[in-house]
Amino acid sequence: MLDNEKIIELQDLKKETLLLKNQGYRYITMSCVDLGDSFDLIYHFDKAYEIYNMRFSVAKGTIVPSLSDVYFCAMLTENELKDLFGLEFSGLVLDCGGNLLITDEVGAAPMTKQYVVKAKESE
Amino acid sequence: MAKKTILPFGPQHPVLPEPIQLQLVMExxxxxxxxxxxxxxxxxxxKLTETKAIAENIFVVERICGICSFMHALCYCQGIESLMNITVPDRSRFLRVIWGELHRLHSHHLWLGLLADAFGFESxxxxxxxxxxxxMDIMEMTAGSRVIISTNALGGVRRDIDSDQQKFILNSLNKLQEELDNIKRVFSDDYTVNKRLVDVAVISKEDAHELGAVGPVMRASGLSFDYRTTGYAAYNELDFEPIVEQSGDCYARMMVRLRECYQSIDIIRQAFAKLPEGPIASPVKGFPSGEIATRxxxxxxxxxxxIKANGTNHLDRLRVRTPTFANxxxxxxxxKGLTLADIPIAILSIDPCISCTER
Amino acid sequence: MNIQIIAATILLAPVIGGLIAGIDRIITARMQHRVGPPLLQPFYDVLKLLGKENIAVTNDQSLYAVLYLVFNVITLVMFVLQMDLLLILFMLLLAVASLVLGAMSANSPFSKIGAQRELIAILAYEPILISSVVGMYFVTGSFSISRILQIDRMLFIDLPLLFIAFTYVLTIKLRKSPFDFSTSHHGHQELVKGLTIEYSGPSLAMIEIAHWYETVLLLLFAGLFFANNLYVAVAAIAICYFAEILVDNIAARLTWQIMLKSTWIPGLLIAVVNMVWVYIKYHV
Structure with missing residues (x-):
């Protein structure tokens, strides 16, 4: 649990963000943690030196609404999460198509938990 | 009807310190x-930080960027120390401030040189x-290497500054301040420099806030925000104010960074005056668990x-949002709307550290 | 006699031009508290370039580089043979036009913009060059250098303002800050190397040698203002070139809009004033 945190549902995301924008919060960034079968998304905002976090979980494969029409700067972070975690965002203002940071040879979603299966020698 | 050409600016361009490509659509x-x-x-x-031990991560995180490397390690150590409820000794807090401000000095000087090169003023x-x-000589003397100084450790710092080194540092800073006066005259008053910097690439106060700009870019547009005033390390015992300019153009950003150089020298002098005796590191036992967001x-x-830790020697997640990413x-x-001649100056005025952006 | 003079010019001028370029780099370095390269560094650079592969975007590019060199050589030879000044200016224009055409033919956006900027630079300095020549005509009654050299009066005394305007545009021709935006000796401007960006190997070497010929020509033209006393002329040339190096080191690079404004409004103005004054003095 982070200080000054609020847990929300996916469908309230846009509404909560608009509220924050009207109150004058500055967008900092979004963090994503891979919890196995779901992602934990934390959105960080700042007002007068105090950080405010919004947290929600999405199952893998869910499409998250994009914040880039509310905060244009979110576009860059959302593209990065798309590259690194394979998250899909709907309504991205400038979509780099998964090529912002990584190239094809890196493979998809490198930041997700990767499992290496060792082949048994006997069989 | 003007014809549109696309000019590929970068990634290989002598004016850019690090590779970034801007495809400029031009008329x-x-x-x-x-x-x-x-x-x-x-x-x-x-990803690498998830595989390394907690103490090893300091060295990984330092190498995200060479010019801001000390502050990356500082932020990481502060985060882990908060999670483990360790209080660092007073002397190490002040030493962290001193090295941090020295780093700020070297970074701003590097940037001032690059800006002068961008508008053709090689000397x-x-x-x-x-x-x-x-x-750089001071850093080499106190820490053994010039750029990535690796003096942060969990619980404090790894090296000490004795009184001989302290005298040398204060002398060097006096000389540096005189040289800064010379340079400041050229940057702020020279006719050709002013022609290239004033009213170029203006960002208004509202735009800077909405686009999430940070650092000198934000402070040059009139927003007073300097995270050091919240008092991490030893900043709560030192006396300084955020440096703010109002015009939001390249000239303002340059003046903010130039005045921050003077402010850094002043902060280092204050820190040396208040430097207490004592140990330089607290003992660290156990592993962190929990989550924290530090700045x-x-x-x-x-x-x-x-930082998200789970009580073992490996972190669950370390997420870094660097200032250039926000700028x-x-x-x-x-x-938008700039002439081609102003593009290198505009790009450099946000102080792009692309290695930080991309990690 | 003529053949010997022509041969001497063609062989000696690049040597002198290269030495001047070498001295330029050493003085610039000392002004910046650096040591600087050895004196013969420009020759080493050109020799190295000549030994490299010629990678060109189009074949026309290399042709234009050769034309640039040939026209510059012809212009210098014409000057040394003391021919007509207007014709010399015209040949100089042809030389720069070949360079511009070469940059345009290279199809790269950087070199296209560099070529456009060079055309604007021509627009800035050509009127003042022509005014200088016309001013000399008003004083001496002839465009031919041989007649100008026979006058026993120092032209500078009659044409001081024209000389000042000439040194102003010399900065543009010699590609020094504040006016080095079509291409410059340092690669750190926004167009990287601008005009010459797509040239490499022997073509670039030819452009470099042509620039040496052009430097010698421009400095000789500056000396023409002091022609009746050889020592004064050489001293004037030296001081002029040193001033160019100094200005290069104390000024940032400006934009072409500022260059155009400052060469036309004060520059052309003082040139016209000087021309009117000598016209009245000698023909009325």
Whole structure:
């Protein structure tokens, strides 16, 4: 649990963000943690030196609404999460198509938990 | 009907310190739009931190960027120390401030030189970098290496500064301040420099806030925000104010960084005056668990570290949001409507540290 | 006699031009508190370039580089043979036009913009060059150098303002800050190397040698203002070139809009004033 945190549902995301924008919060960034079968998304905002976090979980494969029409700067972070975690965002203002940071040879979603299966020698 | 050409600015361009590509859509010599492409130095460092031990991560995180490296390590150590409820000794807090401000000095001098080179003033560029050598000599003397100084440790610092070194540092800073006076005259008053910097790439106060700009870019547009005033390390015992300018153009950003150089010298002097005796590190036992989001003011702005630990010697997640990442949307807004000659100056005025952006 | 003079010019001028370029780099370095390269560094650079592969975007590019060199050589030879000044200016224009055409033919956006900027630079300095020549005509009654050299009066005394305007545009021709935006000796401007960006190997070497010929020509033209006393002329040339190096080191690079404004409004104005004054003095 982070200080000054609020847990929300996916469908309230846009509404909560608009509220924050009207109150004058500055967008900092979004963090994503891979919890196995779901992602934990934390959105960080700042007002007068105090950080405010919004947290929600999405199952893998869910499409998250994009914040880039509310905060244009979110576009860059959302593209990065798309590259690194394979998250899909709907309504991205400038979509780099998964090529912002990584190239094809890196493979998809490198930041997700990767499992290496060792082949048994006997069989 | 003007014809549109696309000029590929970067990734290989002598004026850019690090590779970033801006595809400039131009009509004659006016830029209509800029399409960014990054990813040339992505090293996957966040993934690497999940595989290394907690103490080893300090060295990984330092190497995210060479110019802001001390502050990355500082932010990480502060985050882990908060999670483990360790209080660092007073002497180490002040030493962290001193090295942090020395880092800020060297970063701003590097940037001033690059800016002078961007508008064609080579002798000023050489002069700024020669002054920077004084700071590099101090770092080499106190920490053993010039750029990535690896003096942060969990629980404090790894090296001490004795009184001989302290005298040398204060002497060097006096000389540096005199040299800064010379350079300041050229940067702020020279006719040709003013012609290239004033009213170029203006960002208004509202735009800077909405686009999430941080650091000198934000402070040059009139927003007073300097995370050091919240008092991490020993900043709550030192006396300083955020440096703010109002005009939001390249000249304002340059003046903010130039005045921050003076402020850094002043802070180092204050820190040395108040430096207490005592140990330089607290003992660290056990492993952290929990989550925390910490911030630190780097030379380029505010950096955010989100750390999630689970009680073992490996972190669950380390997320870094560097200041240049936050300033790139502001850059995309700035370059619209500029002439080609102003593009390098506009790009440099956000102090782009692309290795930080891409990690 | 003529053949010997022509041969001497063609062989000696690049040597002198290269030495001047070498001295330029050493003085610039000392002004920046650096040591600087050895004196013969420009020759080493050109020799190295000549030994490299010629990678060109189009074949026309290399042709234009050769034309640039040939026209510059012809212009210098014409000057040394003391021919007509207007014709010399015209040949100089042809030389720069070949360079511009070469940059345009290379199809790269950087070199296209560099070529456009060079055309604007021509627009800035050509009127003042022509005014200088016309001013000399008003004083001496002839465009031919041989007649100008026979006058026993120092032209500078009659044409001081024209000389000042000439040194102003010399900065543009010699590609020094504040006016080095079509291409410059340092690669750190926004167009990287601008005009010459797509040239490499022997073509670039030819452009470099042509620039040496052009430097010698321009400095000789500056000396023409002091022609009746050889020592004064050489001293004037030296001081002029040193001033160019100094200005290069104390000024940032400006934009072409500022260059155009400052060469036309004060520059052309003082040139016209000087021309009117000598016209009244000698023909009325």
């Amino acid at each position: 004659d010599e006016i830029v209509v739009e800029a399409i960014p492409a990054i990813g040339y130095v992505h090293r996957g460092l966040e 000023l560029f050489m002069q700024c970098w020669r002054n920077r050598e004084m700071v 630190v003011e780097q030379p380029r702005g505010e950096v955010l570290y989100y 790139i949307p502001a850059l995309l807004k700035m370059v």
